[in-house]
Amino acid sequence: MAVMTYREALNLALREEMHRDPRVFLIGEEIGLYDGAYKVTQGLLKEFGERRVVDTPICESGFTGVAVGAAMLGLRPVVEMMTFNFSILALDQIVNSAAKLYYMSGGQYSVPMVIRGPGGPAHQLAAQHSQSMEVYFYHVPGLKVVRPSTPRDAKGLLKSAIRDDNPVIFIEAETLYGIKGEVPDDPEFTIPLGKAEIRREGTDVTVFAYMGMMYRALEVAEELAKEGISCEVVDPRTLRPMDIETMIGSVRKTHRAVVVEAGAGFAGMGSEIAAFVTENAFDDLDAPVERITGANAPMPYAKNLEQAKTPSKEKIIATIRRVCSA
Amino acid sequence: MAKLNMVKALNLALHQEMERDPDVLVIGEDVGVDGGVFRVTEDLHRKFGGRRVIDSPLAEAAIIGTSVGMALYGLKPVCEIQFSGFAFQCFHQIENHAARYRTRSQGRFHCQMVIRMPYGGGVRALEHHTESEEQFYAHIPGLKMVIPSGPRTARGLLVGAIRDPDPVIFFEAKGLYHAAREEVPDEIETLPLGRAQVVQEGKDLTLIAYGAMLRVAREAAQVLQDEDGVEIEVIDLLTISPLDRETVVTSVQKTGRAVIVHEAPKSFGPGAEIAATIMEAAFLSLEAPIRRVAAYDVSFAGFAREKANVPDVARVVAACRETLAF
Numbered sequence: 001m002a003v004m005t006y007r008e009a010l011n012l013a014l015r016e017e018m019h020r021d022p023r024v025f026l027i028g029e030e031i032g033l034y035d036g037a038y039k040v041t042q043g044l045l046k047e048f049g050e051r052r053v054v055d056t057p058i059c060e061s062g063f064t065g066v067a068v069g070a071a072m073l074g075l076r077p078v079v080e081m082m083t084f085n086f087s088i089l090a091l092d093q094i095v096n097s098a099a100k101l102y103y104m105s106g107g108q109y110s111v112p113m114v115i116r117g118p119g120g121p122a123h124q125l126a127a128q129h130s131q132s133m134e135v136y137f138y139h140v141p142g143l144k145v146v147r148p149s150t151p152r153d154a155k156g157l158l159k160s161a162i163r164d165d166n167p168v169i170f171i172e173a174e175t176l177y178g179i180k181g182e183v184p185d186d187p188e189f190t191i192p193l194g195k196a197e198i199r200r201e202g203t204d205v206t207v208f209a210y211m212g213m214m215y216r217a218l219e220v221a222e223e224l225a226k227e228g229i230s231c232e233v234v235d236p237r238t239l240r241p242m243d244i245e246t247m248i249g250s251v252r253k254t255h256r257a258v259v260v261e262a263g264a265g266f267a268g269m270g271s272e273i274a275a276f277v278t279e280n281a282f283d284d285l286d287a288p289v290e291r292i293t294g295a296n297a298p299m300p301y302a303k304n305l306e307q308a309k310t311p312s313k314e315k316i317i318a319t320i321r322r323v324c325s326a
Numbered sequence: 327m328a329k330l331n332m333v334k335a336l337n338l339a340l341h342q343e344m345e346r347d348p349d350v351l352v353i354g355e356d357v358g359v360d361g362g363v364f365r366v367t368e369d370l371h372r373k374f375g376g377r378r379v380i381d382s383p384l385a386e387a388a389i390i391g392t393s394v395g396m397a398l399y400g401l402k403p404v405c406e407i408q409f410s411g412f413a414f415q416c417f418h419q420i421e422n423h424a425a426r427y428r429t430r431s432q433g434r435f436h437c438q439m440v441i442r443m444p445y446g447g448g449v450r451a452l453e454h455h456t457e458s459e460e461q462f463y464a465h466i467p468g469l470k471m472v473i474p475s476g477p478r479t480a481r482g483l484l485v486g487a488i489r490d491p492d493p494v495i496f497f498e499a500k501g502l503y504h505a506a507r508e509e510v511p512d513e514i515e516t517l518p519l520g521r522a523q524v525v526q527e528g529k530d531l532t533l534i535a536y537g538a539m540l541r542v543a544r545e546a547a548q549v550l551q552d553e554d555g556v557e558i559e560v561i562d563l564l565t566i567s568p569l570d571r572e573t574v575v576t577s578v579q580k581t582g583r584a585v586i587v588h589e590a591p592k593s594f595g596p597g598a599e600i601a602a603t604i605m606e607a608a609f610l611s612l613e614a615p616i617r618r619v620a621a622y623d624v625s626f627a628g629f630a631r632e633k634a635n636v637p638d639v640a641r642v643v644a645a646c647r648e649t650l651a652f
């Protein structure tokens with residue numbers, strides 16, 4: 001077991017999978033000569049050469065389309081979006097081609113590709129660089145969507161995503177690249193897609209959160225423990241497909257649930273979790289499932305407004321207290 | 327008062343608004359000389375000329391981008407995207423530009439524009455031509471998402487949308503274009519955006535639908551009244567975002583039960599937000615979990631399998647019976 005950063009864990013996953021399978025190749029903007037905007041692909045051009053680490057023009061729909069074609073013909077591309085916000089320019093390729101071709105061809109073509117890169121709010125990146133793009137992809141049949149919160153998950157889930165025969169959306173976070181954690185050395189270590197992880201066990205309320213909000217939820221759980229409220233923090237990791245057993249199982253135990261979501265809340269990730277929990281655990285619920293989400297506005301640039309838009313610790317604490325007193 | 331189908335009603339709204347306001351113009355593929363692929367813009371080119379009814383190249387991003395520019399300088403474009411499945415090509419123009427100018431420019435600029443798109447099944451077309459993508463737009467702060475359910479609401483809401491100072495996504499159910507004729511007043515009628523209508527009062531269960539699914543919901547309500555003697559309250563949502571929380575929540579507080587019907591796939595779909603909203607605001611009134619009757623989580627099974635995928639009366643009746651028996 002080695003301690004490494006989230007960034008290094010991703011890099012190691014890519015390196016191991018490229019050694020393991022000659023069909024795996026990387027494609028994206030600045031991933032080769034420049035080692036990636038966030039250095040996730042550092043050293044890979046040198047190690048594997050330019051046929052397997054492909055620098056592209058600034059054209060998301062172009063290189064995503066090229067990757068869909070490559071995947072259809074048997075390669076396993078890993079596409080980097082410099083930030084996932086830019087995937088909006090490749091949305092047609094992702095939704096109408098990557099996600100649907102297996103179905104449209106009656107199973108003749110599968111599209112084994114990964115689209116990865118950072119997403120969600122960071123520090124003063126403003127409206128067009130702070131979006132939680134996963135919400136769009138969650139609604140698309142044919143895609144799998146991963147949000148890895150720890151270095152261990154980053155490695156284990158990226159390897160599973162690369163080995164999966166379907167298109168997988170894999171959204172990292174600028175704010176997590178530098179965090180450190182233990183990561184298994186075994187090159188065969190993977191984490192299956194579709195499995196949630198209980199980050200902290202508790203008995204009074206289930207808190208669903210991932211990425212930066214998961215860490216905030218853990219801090220909140222620590223504070224609330226002092227006043228006798230026991231939070232179970234569940235990190236869904238993938239919501240498409242969703243780990244129904246773990247998520248519903250936790251609510252059946254605690255009888256209360258809140259969702260913490262960084263992005264805009266209306267028709268967001270928490271909407272489905274709240275609706276789903278109500279459908280499947282109605283008789284177990286002692287209080288409504290509440291959502292603590294980003295405000296329904298584009299992300300402002302100003303630091304104070306950015307903080308006001310994003311769910312704060314105080315707001316999460318107040319909501320959990322209210323839910324637990326209901 | 328004339329009896330018009332939805333195509334004619336929309337056409338009437340465009341004629342009258344273009345006569346009333348010289349800043350209103352129409353732009354899209356085949357909207358001019360050809361009169362639109364579904365004939366919604368018929369005769370506009372003849373009457374208003376090529377400067378106000380603009381035939382564009384097959385370039386959705388250019389249609390929306392050009393319209394954003396025109397709207398910033400005070401024109402009021404009504405754009406047509408030929409099928410909603412093509413709009414991923416212009417999604418970045420809608421999300422990153424149209425929806426954001428008001429906040430980004432601190433109110434100095436705004437985009438008064440309507441983006442009309444045919445959506446949904448009912449015409450035995452293939453994927454890309456049959457899907458229901460309203461959820462993508464409902465999630466975007468700064469947009470309004472409107473879906474009329476017949477000729478009269480289509481006319482009134484389109485007028486409301488054209489006069490709204492901010493961008494409005496206006497979905498037209500293809501299955502309704504020629505489905506039925508309805509009395510539409512000759513004089514201009516405007517319906518407010520963001521307001522749902524209770525189209526049938528009842529005390530036992532609230533059935534929420536919109537677009538082409540309203541007819542299905544009303545027929546299901548009739549079956550339940552005839553066969554089970556229950557009184558269903560049917561709500562025509564009309565605007566998906568902003569959601570008319572008051573009408574929906576008040577109804578469920580009265581009936582204690584809710585079923586939501588839509589054509590979009592279930593997971594992370596529009597019904598999730600509606601269910602989450604009801605649950606948050608009316609938890610203590612609920613006698614049963616909120617059910618969602620929606621398309622399955624697969625790529626749109628078009629053509630021969632369409633009827634199996636899109637909710638029908640039997641599925642809605644079954645979901646209501648389950649909810650009533652809970």
